[in-house]
Each structure stands twice: as C-alpha cells, then as structure tokens.
Amino acid sequence: MVEVQTLSKAFRDKKRGLIRAVDDVSFRCAPGQIYGLLGVNGAGKTTTLRMLATILQPSFGTARVAGHDVVTAPEKVRANVGFLSTATALYDRLTARELVEYFGRLNGMADSLVRERVEAIFALLDMNEFRDRRCGKLSTGMKQKVSIARALVHDPAVMIFDEPTLGLDVLTARTIVGFIRDCRTRGKTVIFSSHVMSEVEKLCDVIAIIHGGRILAEGTLAQLRERTGLTDLEEVFVKIVEGKA
Numbered sequence: 001m002v003e004v005q006t007l008s009k010a011f012r013d014k015k016r017g018l019i020r021a022v023d024d025v026s027f028r029c030a031p032g033q034i035y036g037l038l039g040v041n042g043a044g045k046t047t048t049l050r051m052l053a054t055i056l057q058p059s060f061g062t063a064r065v066a067g068h069d070v071v072t073a074p075e076k077v078r079a080n081v082g083f084l085s086t087a088t089a090l091y092d093r094l095t096a097r098e099l100v101e102y103f104g105r106l107n108g109m110a111d112s113l114v115r116e117r118v119e120a121i122f123a124l125l126d127m128n129e130f131r132d133r134r135c136g137k138l139s140t141g142m143k144q145k146v147s148i149a150r151a152l153v154h155d156p157a158v159m160i161f162d163e164p165t166l167g168l169d170v171l172t173a174r175t176i177v178g179f180i181r182d183c184r185t186r187g188k189t190v191i192f193s194s195h196v197m198s199e200v201e202k203l204c205d206v207i208a209i210i211h212g213g214r215i216l217a218e219g220t221l222a223q224l225r226e227r228t229g230l231t232d233l234e235e236v237f238v239k240i241v242e243g244k245a
C-alpha cells in the first residue's frame with residue numbers, strides 16, 4: 001500500500017522566491033488498485049512520484065510505501081518499488097540483458113534468481129530478439145521495454161508509472177497500457193500519472209485531478225462525473241481546474 005499525508009515539496013528560485021511544486025497532497029492506494037494522477041505538465045505529478053520513489057525528499061508531510069517511510073527507510077522503500085518514466089536513462093554501452101541483470105544485482109538478488117527473472121520478463125515483454133543489442137542502438141519502444149524490465153526485475157510490490165507512454169508509437173503505448181493492467185491483476189499497488197485523458201479513463205480505479213501542486217478532486221470516474229454533471233473526462237477536468245465544480 002501507498003499512504004501519503006500532507007506531502008509537500010518547495011523549491012527556492014532566485015527570481016520567483018519560494019515555489020511549492022507539491023502542496024499538501026494526501027491519498028492512499030491499495031494493492032490491486034491503479035491510482036491515477038491527472039494533470040497538465042508542471043502540475044506536480046512527477047515531483048510527487050519522485051518523492052514516493054525516494055529520488056527527492058519531501059519538504060513537509062509523510063509518505064509510506066509498502067509500510068516503509070520514504071525519509072527514514074529509503075532503502076526499504078526502493079526495494080519495494082519499481083519506477084518507470086520515459087525520462088529514465090539507460091546505459092548505452094550495456095546490452096538489454098546486461099542492464100536488467102545489473103539492476104537485479106543492485107537489488108541484492110542472487111545470480112540464479114536474476115537469470116530466472118530475466119528469462120521470464122524478456123519472454124513476457126517479447127524482448128528476446130534484441131536482448132544482446134546495446135541499449136544505445138535500440139529504438140524508443142525497445143528502450144521503454146528495457147526500462148520496464150529493469151523496474152520489474154526484483155518483483156516489487158509497488159509500481160510507479162510517470163507518463164510512461166509519452167512519445168511512444170501507438171502499438172508500443174498499447175503494450176505499456178496492457179502491462180499496467182497486468183500489474184493490477186497480479187495484485188500490485190499501482191500509481192500512474194498522465195495528462196492523456198483516454199489512458200486515465202481506461203486504466204484508473206481512482207482519479208486525482210492535480211493542478212498547481214494540489215489535488216483539487218479525487219474519486220472514481222463515475223464520482224467525478226456526478227460531481228460535475230459532465231460525462232467527458234476532458235470537460236470534467238477543465239471544470240474542476242477552473243474552480244467551477
């Protein structure tokens with residue numbers, strides 16, 4: 001489970017002063033559930049997810065991931081989290097197999113288990129055709145599959161997806177969406193951020209509309225429609241962001 005209480009992140013800018021990128025955010029996500037953060041670029045989605053993944057430290061508030069505090073037990077949090085973003089870089093000189101194996105060992109896995117997991121994941125994601133090609137020579141879609149395999153190799157209880165289909169072609173994006181659904185089916189706790197309305201509508205059990213670093217509304221799609229009196233998610237989003245619902 002992921003439990004977030006009044007999580008905040010502030011940055012100081014020389015020109016603009018104190019900027020609250022994330023401001024008093026609270027939510028919960030249970031195993032077997034996809035919790036969606038829906039917002040425009042700069043809304044605070046990525047900063048929130050990076051705090052949950054222990055890449056950034058909160059300025060205020062608390063967050064627990066799989067029972068562990070992101071500030072006081074970051075190593076235990078990382079052992080239970082898979083983090084996927086299109087902004088995540090790969091080591092160009094390593095092959096796809098070498099890179100995934102490397103991250104398995106970083107997570108303390110025995111070599112025999114690493115090899116077993118790599119075989120299973122590469123078959124699942126149809127990666128064997130390029131398993132021994134260097135990451136620097138792979139297409140964007142292939143690289144994203146390597147990123148998924150890297151995030152999945154230690155079989156984490158919590159999966160965090162930050163705009164995972166950004167810049168991908170339709171077929172590769174469909175593969176990613178299918179994989180996210182599979183994570184829910186296997187009982188993982190899933191946090192998913194996007195500004196793509198159709199993806200959020202298809203995937204998320206609970207949707208949080210985030211804007212200006214704050215969650216303005218939260219609920220199932222049916223609940224958000226009832227609140228606004230609208231059916232189209234884009235119209236629902238606009239009405240809530242403009243403060244008319």
